Amino acid sequence: MADFGKVESFNRFSQWGNRGVIADNDPVEQEKAMKFNALLTNAVIFHNALDIAEIVRQLLEEGGGIDPEDLAHISPYLTEHINRFGEYSTHELGIQPEAYETKLDVDFTPLREQDPAAAGFTAAA
Template sequence: MRTIVLLRYLSDPQLREQITRATNKAEAYNGYTKWLHFGGDGYLRSRDPELQERAVKFLDLMANSIIFSTTVDMTDTLRQMATQGWELSPDDIAALSPHRGDNVLRFGDYDTATLHIPSGPYDSALRVPVDGS
């Protein structure tokens, strides 16, 4: 089975590109979570499997929350750019990544007093004219 998969991979450029794209996305996410997990260089210190699982789940939740927040901010910015007359290319938008670190204050002060207040509904559709259309 491995030989067949390997031969398909070698002979099919589209399959190689698809696998490379998926691998790059996974590696970008893993690199981002490692950057977020700054304490102890990202190593799990406990040998207790339950504590390890909890730490991994918390890190995953934190990373996904930050990625969602960054994506919301990027979408809002793209909408503002479109209303200001910028031409947005699908290729430019496709090159954007929510795995950014410049908007994250890892050691910053955060106000947690309003965390219990749910945010309103969010319209996730971009709906901007692309290339003058």
């Protein structure tokens, strides 16, 4: 049987934006709500992935070791640090963000060489 923990985690995460409720019977409005939720979900995942990568880079620069297997268990589906209904400033919209580094210097080769079934990855039924 396949491990659906990550899928379930993603589903809970994606429902966080609208609490899994579409409050309109109009199909056009429902589609808008679903697309907005997908956009919100992807933006938060992207932001979280950038933050995680930056923390890993800092640890590596400080001489800390990163076990690829531990890193593989870190989830970008975090919401505790986000205030969904907080105050947001628009005066920063014109500020150009710093470029982010896309390469993470961690060797994932051992994870790729593992037997997928032994690592908990199995084909879906």
